[in-house]
Amino acid sequence: GSFGVCGGAEREEKKMKALASKAQVIKINLVFLGFFLVIYVALLLQPPFLYDGAGAATVRCSLRDCHMKKAEEDGNGVMPKGEEKRRTLPKKTIPSFPGKQRWNARIGLVNLGEDEVKAGAGQRAVEVRFDRVSEQFEWKHLFPEWIDEEEDNEGPSCPEIPMPDFSEHEEVDAVAARLPCRYPEAGWARDVFRLQVHLVVANLAVRRAKRDGRGQVRLALLSSCRPMIEIFRSEEMVRREDGWWVYEASVGRLEEKVAMPVGSCKLALPLWGEGTNDEFDYSKFSIPMAPPRKEAYVTVLHSSDAYVCGAIALAQGIIRTGTRRDLVLLHDKSIPDPKRRALAAAGWQLRKIKRIRNPRAQKNSYNEYNYSKFRLWQLTDYAKVVFVDADVAVLRNLDLLFHFPEMSATGNDGVIFNSGIMVIEPSNATFAMLMEKRGEIVSYNGGDQGFLNEVFVWWHRLPRRVNFLKNFWSNTSAEAHLKNGLFGVDPPVLYAIHYLGLKPWLCYRDYDCNWNVADQRVYASDVAHRTWWRLHDVMDPSLQPFCGLSEQRKTELDWDRQKAELAGFPDAHWKLNISDRRRHEKQTPHDPLTRSRR
Numbered sequence: 001g002s003f004g005v006c007g008g009a010e011r012e013e014k015k016m017k018a019l020a021s022k023a024q025v026i027k028i029n030l031v032f033l034g035f036f037l038v039i040y041v042a043l044l045l046q047p048p049f050l051y052d053g054a055g056a057a058t059v060r061c062s063l064r065d066c067h068m069k070k071a072e073e074d075g076n077g078v079m080p081k082g083e084e085k086r087r088t089l090p091k092k093t094i095p096s097f098p099g100k101q102r103w104n105a106r107i108g109l110v111n112l113g114e115d116e117v118k119a120g121a122g123q124r125a126v127e128v129r130f131d132r133v134s135e136q137f138e139w140k141h142l143f144p145e146w147i148d149e150e151e152d153n154e155g156p157s158c159p160e161i162p163m164p165d166f167s168e169h170e171e172v173d174a175v176a177a178r179l180p181c182r183y184p185e186a187g188w189a190r191d192v193f194r195l196q197v198h199l200v201v202a203n204l205a206v207r208r209a210k211r212d213g214r215g216q217v218r219l220a221l222l223s224s225c226r227p228m229i230e231i232f233r234s235e236e237m238v239r240r241e242d243g244w245w246v247y248e249a250s251v252g253r254l255e256e257k258v259a260m261p262v263g264s265c266k267l268a269l270p271l272w273g274e275g276t277n278d279e280f281d282y283s284k285f286s287i288p289m290a291p292p293r294k295e296a297y298v299t300v301l302h303s304s305d306a307y308v309c310g311a312i313a314l315a316q317g318i319i320r321t322g323t324r325r326d327l328v329l330l331h332d333k334s335i336p337d338p339k340r341r342a343l344a345a346a347g348w349q350l351r352k353i354k355r356i357r358n359p360r361a362q363k364n365s366y367n368e369y370n371y372s373k374f375r376l377w378q379l380t381d382y383a384k385v386v387f388v389d390a391d392v393a394v395l396r397n398l399d400l401l402f403h404f405p406e407m408s409a410t411g412n413d414g415v416i417f418n419s420g421i422m423v424i425e426p427s428n429a430t431f432a433m434l435m436e437k438r439g440e441i442v443s444y445n446g447g448d449q450g451f452l453n454e455v456f457v458w459w460h461r462l463p464r465r466v467n468f469l470k471n472f473w474s475n476t477s478a479e480a481h482l483k484n485g486l487f488g489v490d491p492p493v494l495y496a497i498h499y500l501g502l503k504p505w506l507c508y509r510d511y512d513c514n515w516n517v518a519d520q521r522v523y524a525s526d527v528a529h530r531t532w533w534r535l536h537d538v539m540d541p542s543l544q545p546f547c548g549l550s551e552q553r554k555t556e557l558d559w560d561r562q563k564a565e566l567a568g569f570p571d572a573h574w575k576l577n578i579s580d581r582r583r584h585e586k587q588t589p590h591d592p593l594t595r596s597r598r
């Protein structure tokens with residue numbers, strides 16, 4: 001009937017052009033609306049004729065996924081118990097595993113039904129059941145911005161992620177799993193259910209390997225998304241086959257990871273001994289450790305030599321903590337010879353790299369080459385690396401960080417970690433993956449921090465004190481009092497201070513020049529400034545000239561001071577006379593140290 005109305009409308013229009021009224025337009029619109037509604041409902045209900053036969057290929061979700069969506073809609077959020085009748089899709093054949101021995105054993109199925117897979121000859125597939133996390137459970141519950149890490153109140157706690165009863169699966173020899181993948185939906189990587197399935201698989205694998213002391217365990221993971229590299233090392237992926245990612249996972253590494261809290265809702269590293277107010281005694285701290293392996297502190301300098309002084313002071317700080325790890329500095333061609341010699345004299349082993357461009361960055365922007373940090377993953381002669389930014393001052397021994405798996409870092413804001421200090425595990429496969437994703441992943445700040453936070457969404461929280469950010473976000477005297485107390489105390493309680501804003505070596509030593517720049521004042525702390533200069537003053541005198549000021553930088557400092565005076569900032573740092581000798585020292589023409597300010 002509806003098309004009749006349409007035809008009628010045309011005839012009417014011919015007869016009475018002048019009377020073509022709004023009412024008719026509305027009618028036509030309603031008709032079309034009705035038509036599309038019918039199609040819409042048909043698609044939504046997906047009656048069998050859309051499903052059957054060859055049509056199966058066009059169905060977007062697997063049966064298990066569709067089925068579970070319905071289960072959620074029922075509001076229980078619990079994995080179905082499996083008695084329900086499932087429609088039949090072609091069964092997935094579990095891939096064979098490499099190596100000589102046949103995989104003639106019991107296979108634990110995670111998020112996969114027994115009727116969905118075809119086991120090989122002699123294989124027996126057994127479902128591993130667990131309660132699915134509720135839809136209300138969001139990533140930010142696992143990665144809160146702030147936790148009570150100093151245990152002023154109850155101390156931090158994590159929400160529970162349901163796990164299977166592992167005692168029922170003691171006999172499992174290998175694991176096959178379907179990993180949820182909501183890509184390219186926004187936020188697909190921060191999916192709690194996806195993490196849950198990964199953790200179930202990892203825990204089964206670790207338990208299986210512990211049983212007979214074997215170091216390896218075989219996994220077959222079905223997903224159109226790459227399995228989380230935070231859990232399954234890219235190195236250990238041996239093959240892709242028909243939608244499956246096949247792994248031979250080494251259990252030592254996996255064990256380190258399942259020993260971590262489920263999110264940054266708890267510290268990876270306890271700060272206080274249990275039930276005491278004393279700082280934790282790290283010598284008692286034990287997490288499974290492989291036999292002695294090569295480890296290093298590493299920093300990266302690229303695109304300009306503005307951070308050379310920072311890197312010298314950084315080496316100074318690290319060496320003074322008595323570490324026996326290597327110090328490695330990656331640099332590109334922007335560091336001239338005399339400065340390279342100074343860096344080596346400061347204790348760095350230098351390695352030249354080719355810097356890496358962010359294909360999404362604007363040409364000649366200040367962070368165009370910030371992806372150079374990816375080269376850290378190419379240091380495969382080291383099992384673990386603690387990366388430290390050159391604008392960090394290390395005050396206490398950080399060797400305990402080598403106990404932690406990739407990716408361990410301190411919180412920045414929201415669910416994001418700060419990339420100023422990171423524990424990473426070099427790997428050519430991870431490096432290749434980072435390079436491959438350069439074009440696809442959008443970094444929220446155009447820098448490496450934004451990028452790495454999209455790749456390593458599951459990270460482990462180190463205490464704030466490991467990488468204490470020099471900023472004051474609340475603009476209260478309470479915050480200033482607390483933080484300045486920590487920045488200044490000697491012997492230090494902070495492990496490292498991260499100098500955000502204008503760097504101390506680009507200011508006069510008299511005060512923190514962040515005070516004089518309107519949008520940098522949140523980073524200003526004279527106490528932290530003095531702490532950095534103490535480190536400077538114990539540097540070898542032959543290295544101190546590498547912290548000089550260029551004529552241009554002196555002009556900028558003067559300019560900022562005048563603007564601060566005009567603005568009349570109430571802290572009145574602009575009134576202070578400068579006694580810093582560097583004000584009158586000329587830099588040698590070959591050593592224009594600071595070309596730009598960041």
Ligand SMILES: *[C@@H]1O[C@H](CO)[C@@H](O)[C@H](O)[C@H]1NC(C)=O
Pocket residue numbers: 380428
């Ligand atoms: C990683 O790649 C480099 C060369 O690209 C090679 O020299 C090194 O041995 C590789 N490391 C491992 C562990 O395979």
Ligand SMILES: *[C@@H]1O[C@H](CO)[C@@H](O)[C@H](O)[C@H]1NC(C)=O
Pocket residue numbers: 366367370445446447448449598
């Ligand atoms: C890019 O690198 C420079 C130099 O290391 C640093 O000052 C800047 O903060 C970085 N930018 C971002 C957005 O990470």
Ligand SMILES: *[C@@H]1O[C@H](CO)[C@@H](O)[C@H](O)[C@H]1NC(C)=O
Pocket residue numbers: 475
């Ligand atoms: C910080 O507080 C002072 C007064 O306590 C106020 O004058 C100033 O505008 C505040 N700054 C910001 C950035 O909110």
Ligand SMILES: *[C@@H]1O[C@H](CO)[C@@H](O)[C@H](O)[C@H]1NC(C)=O
Pocket residue numbers: 575576577
């Ligand atoms: C800075 O120096 C001038 C002259 O040398 C002096 O009059 C003034 O009091 C000094 N200001 C401060 C804050 O010390």
